[in-house]
Amino acid sequence: xxxxxxxxxxxxxxxxxxxxxxxxxxxxxxxxxxxxxxxxxxxxxxxxxxxxxxxxxxxxxxxxxxxxxxxxxxxxxxxxxxxxxxxxxxxxxxxxxxxxxxxxxxxxxxxxxxxxxxxxxxxxxxxxxxxxxxxxxxxxxxxxxxxxxxxxxxxxxxxxxxxxxxxxxxxxxxxxxxxxxxx
Ligand SMILES: CC(C)(COP(=O)(O)OP(=O)(O)OC[C@H]1O[C@@H](n2cnc3c(N)ncnc32)[C@H](O)[C@@H]1OP(=O)(O)O)[C@@H](O)C(=O)NCCC(=O)NCCS
Numbered sequence: 001x002x003x004x005x006x007x008x009x010x011x012x013x014x015x016x017x018x019x020x021x022x023x024x025x026x027x028x029x030x031x032x033x034x035x036x037x038x039x040x041x042x043x044x045x046x047x048x049x050x051x052x053x054x055x056x057x058x059x060x061x062x063x064x065x066x067x068x069x070x071x072x073x074x075x076x077x078x079x080x081x082x083x084x085x086x087x088x089x090x091x092x093x094x095x096x097x098x099x100x101x102x103x104x105x106x107x108x109x110x111x112x113x114x115x116x117x118x119x120x121x122x123x124x125x126x127x128x129x130x131x132x133x134x135x136x137x138x139x140x141x142x143x144x145x146x147x148x149x150x151x152x153x154x155x156x157x158x159x160x161x162x163x164x165x166x167x168x169x170x171x172x173x174x175x176x177x178x179x180x181x182x183x
Contacts, residue, residue, distance in 0.1 A: 002070075002071065002072050002073075003069060003070070003071055003122055003125065004069070004070045005067050005068075005069050005070075005077075005125065005126060005129050006067065006068050006070065007064045007066070007067055008055060008059070008064075008065070008066035008067060008068060009059070010055075010056060010059065012068060013052055013055055015068050015070075015075045016051075016066075016068060016075070016078055017068075017075050017076070017077070017078050017111075017113050018113075019113060020078045020080075020109065020111060020113070021048055021051060022043075022044055022047040022048045022051065023047070023051070023109075024047050024050045024051055024054070025089055025154070026080070026087040026088075026089040026090065026108040026109070026154070027050065027051065027054040027086075027087060027088070027089075028050055028054070028088075029088055029089045029092060031046075031047075031050055032047075032089075035047055054086075058082055058086055062082055062083070062086065063137070064133060064137075065080060065081060065082045065086075066078070066079055066080040066081065067079045067126060067129060067130070069112070069122060069125075069126055071117060071122075076112060076113070076114045076117045076122070077111065077112045077113075077117070077122055077123070077126055078109060078110075078111050078113070079107065079109055079110045079111070079126055079127075079130060080107075080108045080109040081105050081106060081107045081108065081130060081134075081142070082105070082106060082108075083101030083102070083104070083105070083106065084098055084099070084101050084104070084106035084143075085101040086101075087106055087108045089108075090106055090108070090145075093145055093172055093176070093178075094172070095145075095170055095172060095178045096170060097169060097170050097178070098143065098178065099140075099141050099143050099180065103139060103140040103141060104139065104140065104141040104142070104143050104180075105130075105134045105139050105141070105142045105143070106142075106143055106144065107130065107142055107143065107144040107155055108144070108154060108155065109154045109155055110123060110126060110127060110130075110144075110154075110155045110156055111154065111155075111156070112126075123156065123160060124160075124163075124164065127160070127161075127164055128164070130142065131164070131181065131183070134183055135183045139183060140182065140183055141180050141181060141182050141183055142166075142180070142181045142183065143169065143178060143179065143180045143181075144161065144166075144178075144179055145172065145176050145177070145178055145179075146158040146160070146161050146166075146176070146177055146178075146179045147175060147176055148174070148175055148176070148177060149175065150175075153176075158177060158179065161179045161181075162179070164181065165181055166179040166180060166181045167179065167180060167181075
């Protein structure tokens with residue numbers, strides 16, 4: 001099978017899998033709430049526009065901040081990462097020891113939406129790609145909020161991270177933990 005991981009650029013923004021392309025949960029928490037009550041078409045237009053603005057600004061000011069996974073040219077996976085200050089929803093999890101934005105990459109999303117493509121090590125390939133990219137860029141750590149007892153979480157379940165050498169840095173609730181990989 002032909003699996004390709006490509007960085008997100010202004011040219012392939014529209015390949016971000018549906019659902020993720022219009023999700024502004026991490027980037028704009030207030031607008032995310034505001035959009036909840038909008039009529040469906042208006043909501044879609046608003047959120048897709050906001051997401052696009054976030055990527056264009058972050059790519060320009062920070063650099064690579066996401067990937068799309070393609071399987072035979074079809075987008076089947078997505079990841080998003082940046083310093084936590086650029087993903088303000090991270091502050092709302094009230095983690096006491098979230099890494100400093102200048103040294104730690106915050107992985108907000110890592111998702112293989114197509115169920116038939118899950119469990120084939122594609123998520124692991126994507127995570128390893130992000131680890132390598134972050135090392136090259138001299139970041140000291142990658143952090144994410146992982147979920148216990150369920151994989152239904154923007155970046156997936158805790159097991160996925162522990163398997164790749166992440167450790168639990170902070171227990172946030174019975175369900176959520178902040179996990180970290182030192183690079
Ligand atoms: C979680 C996810 C990113 C993992 O990617 P993947 O390619 O399916 O997983 P991999 O094949 O690379 O699995 C590697 C390891 O991660 C862990 N893992 C993967 N999926 C898991 C799951 N659903 N529950 C628990 N552990 C899991 C396992 O330890 C696995 O190793 P094993 O197969 O030897 O047990 C992917 O399955 C996914 O996106 N699932 C949907 C999650 C979701 O609902 N997200 C909502 C987003 S808004």
